[in-house]
Amino acid sequence: MGRDAKDAKEAHVSGLTGSTVADVNTVSLVLPLSVLLWSVLQSRLRLFNPYTPIAGLIDFLINCGACLAALTVYSSSPWMLNLLLLLPALGIAVTSAPRSMSKSAVRPPPKNTGSKQTTLDPLPVKPFITHYRGAMMVITCVAILAVDFKIFPRRFGKVENWGTSIMDMGVGSFVFTSGVVSVRSSLKTNAGKRPNLAARLLDSLRHSLPLLVLGVIRFISVKGLDYAEHVTEYGVHWNFFFTLGFLPPFVALFQSAFNIVPSYAALSCVLAAVYELALDKTNLGAFILVGPRTNIVSQNREGIFSFIGYLAIFLAGQSVGMIVLPRQAVLPKNPTLVDRVKGTILGKLAFSALVWTVLFYVSISYYGFGLNVSRRLANLPYFLWVSSYNCVQLALCCAVETFCFPALQKASQKEDESQRTRYATSTLLLAFNRNGLAIFLVANLLTGLVNLTVPTLGMGIMESMAILAAYIATLSALAIGLDKLNISIKL
Template identity: 65%
Template sequence: MPKDYKQLKQEHVSGHTGSSLFDIHSVSLAMPLTILLWSVLQSRMRLFTPYTLPACFVDVLLNCFVTLLATTVYSSSPWLLNLLLFLPAVLLYLTSEPAHPRAVPHKPPKKPTKDQDSELDRLPVKPFITHYRGAMMVITCVSILAVDFRIFPRRFAKAENWGTSLMDMGVGSFVFTNGLVSVRSSLKSDAGRLAPLSKRLVASMRHSLPLLVLGVIRLVSVKGLDYAEHVTEYGVHWNFFFTLGFLPPFVALFQSAFAMVPSYALLSFVLAATYEVVLDNTTLGPFILTAKRTDLLSQNREGIFSFIGYLAIFLAGQALGTIALPRSQPFPRNSPLSAKLRQSVLGKIALSALVWTALFHISISYYGFGLTVSRRLANLPYFLWVCSYNSYQIALCCAIETFLFPNIYKATTRQEERQRAMDATSTALHSFNRNGLAVFLLANLLTGLVNMGIPTLHMGVLESMGILGTYAVVLAGVALGLNRWDISIRL
């Protein structure tokens, strides 16, 4: 790669200040609106049952290509795309009746098993969580390649020091949603029983080692191929795989603190607030932003210290998981609406979103603390913004499921409930969610290959969309193929 072009690539992703919160929320609203349209098509027409080739085409078109369009062609007019998604959904809903659910075949069991018990699962599969995590994976994978093309607006690229952008939210959301589902194992265990620290650390390292190995492979390949890199993002040697890899053991350590502060939300906020106090009242903040890169610590200061903020985000994701994953308890018939809202899963998630949003605006308000969001520091405002954004997006997905698929959790057997959940879940998003880290790794590899073989900055609109569209098809095809062959790759 010519040195002048490498320099051009580095400048292309450097020095940005992001965009407004309204702009980011307007563009990303396409995700829940796409899920809304998919859900209306399924609940009213059962368009995706059975899952034929035409159904697969529409599924991928809605849940992958709409995201690509939202971040490129429609980036300057996001509300036009939002209306193109919302109006057909409303029109179809108002002009059609709910479709009859598919009957679950009753086969005589060969041998009674625990899974065939009539007792329902305490932690049932929640389609709205699958939808959100799948959609987040899609927009993350699309953005990491699209950012190298001029058709992807510069305001969506990661902000240099201060500011908010779509890709700044992407990395935080990736960590938040991983935390959300990671708490499942803790919820399954008996309440109050915590395994010894040594066992927790050993178990956590099993999850960490593959990610750390991927981090080393990425480091060696980037340096060996003289690949253009944005040093102020994580540092000279650090990368996002190292951040993901070090999370499990530190989470295991913080589980001990959970005995003293029995709330993941409070624990995460205390950690983020303490980190912010240190940033503001010591030389740590200036050191991260302006110090010379003279040794291993200073060379990788962004990745090392921002890890504290990402750890807090992961714990906050676990806090939402304790609300979203368990089964909602049935309400007495005469319960007032206000009580149902407070005690329902949707009501609890919405309340969580309101609290995080209020705290975020207090942190950045002129009449509050007057702080500025920094993804590079992963400071308190960034932490609160990620928590607020993800909580409200998940609340929207939960509301769509509650409204359009109200009978999922009214099943009488596990088999029936799982069938209803499957019918209410996009196969494309389920596939991206099922092998998320493997697909993310593939997306990184393809991004590197494309950038080494094609001068992305010199591509026109049609060429760019052709390459990005092909890239999206390959990722969707691999994800759907792995799901079709019932393969789960755990990293």
């Protein structure tokens, strides 16, 4: 890639003004609305059972096509796309009665029905979590290539220093949702039998090393190919894989603090607040934004110090995981509103979303702290924005599941619950969620390949959409192929 083209690409990708929070929220409604349309089609019409090629195509159009459209051709009129998803879902929900699973979907129970097969899992698989994590992976994969085309609005690209955008939310959401599911191992372990610090650190290295290796490979390939990059995003040598790779050992350290402050939410807020004080009351903020790059630390100051904010986001994700992963308690016969908030996952999620949202607006309000969101710094408002956004999205997906698949809470045996869960889960989103990090890695490779072979900035709407559709279809085929082969690639 020539120097002029590279400079143009950097200016194109960096983004300058970003979007408003309301704009990001409006565009992002495509995720829960796509899940709603899929869920209504399945619960009312059993459209995806069995999973025929036609059903697979519709699954792809709803869960991948809608995300692609939201970031490109419908970016200037997101409410129109939202209505195109919402109105059919409401029409089908009103005119069709719920239908149970077909007999072909129900496999005969195993002959040896031991306790392991009949006892309900205290940490059951939740379709709404699978749907949200899968949808987040889809929109992330779409965005990392779409940003290189003119059809992708500049307000969606990562901002330089201050502001909000879809892609700024994407990296934070990736970390947040990773935190949500990571707490599963902690919930499985009795607090009195928690491994010591040395054992936790040793185990964390097993998760860190592959990611750190990927970070090194990405650094070498980017520099070797003279690929367009924006230094102020993470620094000269740092990249997102390094951020992900250093999370496990630091999370292992914070598990010791959890014994003193038994709340991941409180720990995350304390960490983010202390970091914000350092940014505002010392020269740290100025150093990160305008300091010279004279050594290894100053050259990578964005990645090193923003890691503190991403660690807080990961801990906030773990606090939500403590809410959504355990089995929902049985409500009393005549539950009050307080019982529903305290006793249901949806109620707890809605309350958490309200708290995070209030804290976020206090942090940015003129009558509050008056701070600005900065993804580059991963400061306190950014941390609160990511936590609020993801809690709201998870609450909406949980509400969809509660409305469309109420029978999920009524299973009496593990095998029955497993069948109901699979029936209520999109095959495509399940596949993206199952091998998310591996798919993300392939998406990065394909993005580089496309940018090195075609002039993305000079392409028209039809050519751009054709390439982007082929790209996301390739990733979808890979994800479903790995799922059908029962392959889980853990990095």
